[in-house]
Amino acid sequence: MGTIALAGTLDTKGPEYAYVKQILEQLGNHVLTINTGVYQPYFQPDIGADQVLATIGSTVSAVQQADRGQATTLLADGFAKLLPELYRQKRFDGVLCFGGSGGTSVLTPGMRELPIGVPKLMVSTVASGDTSVYVGTSDIIMMPSIVDVSGLNKLSKVIFDNAAAAISGLVNTKFDQEVDTKPLIGASMFGVTTPAVDHARELLQDKGYETLVFHATGTGGRTLEHLVKNDYFVGVLDLTTTEMADELVGGVLSAGPQRLEAAVAAGLPEVVCPGALDMVNFGPFETVPKQFSNRKLFKHNPTVTLMRTTVSENQELGRRMAAKLNQAIAPVTVMIPTKGFSKIDALGQPFYGPDEDLAFTNSLKQTLTNKLIEVRELPNNIDDPAFSSACVTELLRLIAVRTKA
Template identity: 50%
Template sequence: MKTIAIAGTFDTKGEEYLYIKRIAEELGLGTLMIHTGVFEPSFAPDVSGREVASAAGMDIEELAARKDRALATEVLSKGLEKLVPRLYKEGKFDGIISFGGTGGTSLVAPAMRALPIGVPKVLVSTVASGNTAPYVGTSDIIMIPSVVDVAGLNSISTRIFTNAIFAVAGMLTFEHSHLPEKKSLIAATMFGVTTPCVTAARKHLEERGYEVLVFHATGIGGQSMEALIEAGFIEGVLDLTTTEWADEIIGGVLNAGPHRLEAASRKRIPQVVSVGALDMCNFGPADTVPDRFKDHTFYQHNPTVTLMRTTVAENEQIGRKLAEKLNLAEESTVLMLPLRGISAIDVEGQPFYGPEEDRMLFDTLRKQVDRSRVEVIEMDCAINDPAFAEAAAHKLIELLQASYS
C-alpha cells in the first residue's frame, strides 16, 4: 500500500488535515501525519513537533517559551528539511502533501525540495499564483492556489483540498507501462541565439544512443541543470551556452547564481563547455534597463526582452570567472572557442558583432584556464556553424567513452 505524508500545523481543530487523511484512506492510501507546530496538536500525529524541532537541535518547550514565530518557523523548517528525506529513505511514505499561507509554505517547501525528483509533492498555498520561485526552486513541487484561506473547511476549500489529494493519489496509484528505454542522460544548455548549434549537437548525440535534456539558460534553467547533475542523474554535460554568467557578473535578470558551472567538476563527469551567448546580458522591457548602462549597445529581442552587448572590460571579467570555474575540474573537461562568433547576432553583419569584445574574452580564457586540467579547442567558425556543433558532440562522446573504460 502506498503512503502519503501529510505535513502541517495541527495546533487548532486541524479539521482540514483530518479531512485529507479520511479522503486518502478512502482512496486506499496509508497516511503519515507530520505535525509542524510548536504547541500540542488537536490529535495524535505519527511524527510530533518535538521530533521535528529535535532534528534541528532544538527543544520544543524552549521554542514555545520564546514566543517567537519567526524563530519557530525557521527551526521547524530546518528540522523538517532534515527529517522528511530521512523518513522517505526509510520507506515511511511515497508522496507528500501540505497546505499553507506564506508561513506554512515557507516552512514545508524546503523539506519538499530536499526530496528526490519524481517523488510526488503537492503544496496547496495562498501564494501559489504569485512568484513561486522561492518555494519551488529547482524541484518538481506542484503548487496549487488555495483560492481561499487554507484554515478550516468550506465549500471552496473542500473542493481544492479534494483535488489536491486526488492529484497525489493519481501520481501514486497509476504507473506508466510505456516508459522509454533508459539511456545515458546528457545535459545541454541552449538560448535562442545558440539554438542551431545545440539542436544539431543534440541530433548527433541522440543518433548515437544518448538522451539529451536541454535547459534554457534563463537562470532557473542553469540552476535546474546543476541540481540534476548534483543529484547524480546526468552522465555528461554539453554546456555550450554559459550566458548566465554575463547576467551574474553584470547585473542582468537571467543569472543562475554564483555556483553555476561547478556541479560537473564536483561530480567528475565529462563536460564540454563553450561561451555561447556571452555577448549579451538580459533585461526586461527597454525602460527597465538601469541608467548606468546607457552607453552600451542594445537589441530589442521582443517587447519584453532587451539584450545588452557586453563590453571589452566586461568580457575580461566574464573570462576570468569562467576560467575560475573551469579550473575546478580535475578531469574530462574541454573548453571550445568558436572564433568567428559566439551567438547568432555576434557574427559579421549582425547587431552584436564584436571582434574586439570576443577577442578579450578568448584571450582572457587562454591566459587564465589551467591547461593541465582543461583541454582548450579553438575553431575558426561561429558557434552555430554545423562543424562546431558536430565537433562539440563528438568530443563529448569521446570523453564519455573514455570514462566508461
Template identity: 50%
Template structure:
C-alpha cells in the same frame, strides 16, 4: 502507498484533516507531519512537531521560548526535510502534499526540495500566484493557488483542497509507464539563441547511444543541472550555454549563483564547455532595467524579456571566471570557442555583433586557461553545424576513454 502531508496542525488542523480524509477515501494511506510551533495540534499526527524540531537541531520548547518566527520556520524546514528524507528512504513516502500560507509553504517546500526529482510534490498555497522561485527552486514542485486564505473550510476551500488531494492520489496511485533506458546521460544547456547548436548536438549524441537532458539556462535551469550532476544522474556535460554567468556578474535576473560550473568539475565527469550567450544579460520588461544601465545596447526579445549586450570589460571578467572554474575541474575538460559569434545575435548584421567584446572574452579565456584544459577554437559561430559536431566528437571521446560511454 502513502502520501505525507506536511502542515501546521495547531492552526490548519481542520483543513489538513479534510485533505487527509479525501486522500484516504480513495484507498491511499496518509502520514501527517506536524510543523506547528505555536500550540498543541488539534489531533494527533504521525510525526509530531517535537520530532520535527529535534530533526532540525533544536527543541519545540526552545522555539516557543525564543518566539522568533523566522528562526522557527528555518528550524522546522530543516526538520521537515530530514523527516521527509527518512520516510522516503524507509519506503513510506510516495508523495508529499502541503497546504498553508507563507510559513508552511516555506517549511513544506523545503522538505520537497530535499527529495529526488520524480517524487510527486504538491503545494497548495496562498503564495502560488506570485514569485514561486524561492519555493520551487530547481525541483519538480507543483503549486496550486488557494484563491482564498486557508482559514476554515467553505465551498471554495473545500473544492481547491479536494482537487489537490485527488491530484496527489492520481500521482501516487498511477505509476507512469516511463521507459528507462540504460544509456549514459548527457546534460546540455540551451538558450533560444543557441538552439540550433543544441538541437544538432542532441541528435548526434542520441544517434551515438546517449540519452540527453536539455536545461534552459534561465538560472533555475543551470542550478537544476548542477544538482542532478551532484546526485549522479548526469554522466557527462555539454555546457553549450554559460550565459547565466553574465547575469551573475553584471546583475541580470537569470543568474544561477556563484557555484555554476562547479559540479561537473567536482564530480570528475567529462565536460565540454562553451561560451553560448555570454553576449547578453537578461532583464524583464524594458522599463524594469535598472537606471545604471541606460545608454547600453539592448535587444527586446519579447515584451517580458530585455537583453543587454555585455561590454569588453565584462567579457574579460567572464573569461577569467570561466577559465578559473574549468582549471579546478578534476575530470576531462575542454573549452570550445566559436570565434564567429557566441549567439544568434552575435553575428554580423545582428544587434549584438561586437568583435571587440568577443575578442576580450576569448583573449581572457586563453590567458587564464590552464594546461590541463583542452582548447578548441573554430572559425564559425556557435550555431554552425560544424561547431556542434566538433564539441560532440570531443565529449564522446572523453566519455568512451573514461569508461562512461555507451556499451554498444
C-alpha cells in the same frame, strides 16, 4: 493504494488537516501524518515535531522560545532533513502540504529535497505569485488556496477536496512505460544557440545517448547544476553559459554564483562553451535600468531585451569562468567559436563583436592554471554545424577516457 505524507502545522490548522486526512482515506489511500507545529496538535500525528527537530539536534522547547524567523528556519531545516529520509525508507509515495506564507516556507524546502518525479503538491496562499523561491529546481506543484487555509468553509473544502483528489491521482495512477536505459547528457541552450544544441542532440542520439536540455533562464541553469549533483548525467555539454553574464552585470536571468561548479566538482566529462556570453538579459525595453541607456540594446521580442556585453565585462567573465574551471578534478575542454558566441554575434548581426569575444578568450587563457583544462578555438560561429559536431566529438572522447579509467 499508495501512501501519502500529509505534513504541516497540526496545532493551528489541525481541523483542516483532519478533514483532508479523511478525504484521502475515503479515496483509498494510506496517510502518514507529520506535524511541524510545536504546540498541542489537533490530533495525534504519526510523526511529531520532536522527531522533525531531532534530525537537526533541536527541540520543541527551543523552537517555542525562539523568535518567529528562527523558529521557521529550524522547522524548515528539520523537515528538509527528515522528509527525504522517510522517502528513502519507503514510508510514503507522495506528499501533500498546505499553508500560508510561513507554512509554505517551512514545508517546501523538504519537498524540494525529494527526487524529481515523486508527487508533491503544495496548497498555498502564495501560489499565485512568484513561486520560484518555493519551487526552486524541483517539480513541486503549487496550487492556489484562493482563501486562507485557516478554517474550513464552503470554498476551502472545495480546494482541499481537489487537492486530495489530485495527489491521490498522482500517487495511484501508474503507466506502463518502457524503461529507458540510455545514458543521459545534460546540455544548456538559449534561443540564440538552439541550432547548435539541436544538432548536438541529434548527434548524441545517434551515438546512443539521451540529451536533457535546459534553457538558460536562471532556473534552467540551477536545475542543470542540481541534477549534476544528483548523478543524473554521464557528461555535460554546457554550451550556453549566458547566465554568468547576467550574474555579473545584473540581468534578470542569473542562475546564481554557483553556476558552472557542479560538474567540475563531480569530475564529470564536460565541454564548456561561451554560448551567448555576448549578451545580458532584461525584460521589456522600458524596464532596462537607466544606467544602461547608452549601451547597445536589442529587442529580442516584446518581453525580452538583450544588451551587448563590453570588452571589460568579457574580460571579467573570462576570469570568472577560469576560476571555476581551475577547481576541476578531471579533464574539461573549453570550445571557443571565434566567429561569434551566438546567432546574433555573427558577421552582419547586431551583436557582432570580435574584440569583445577575444577579450573573453584571452582573459580565460591567462587565468587558467589547471593543466586538466584544455582550450580549443575553432573558426566557426557557435551555431555552425561544424562547431557543434566538434563539441560532441570532444565530449564523447572525454566520456570514453573516463570509462576506461
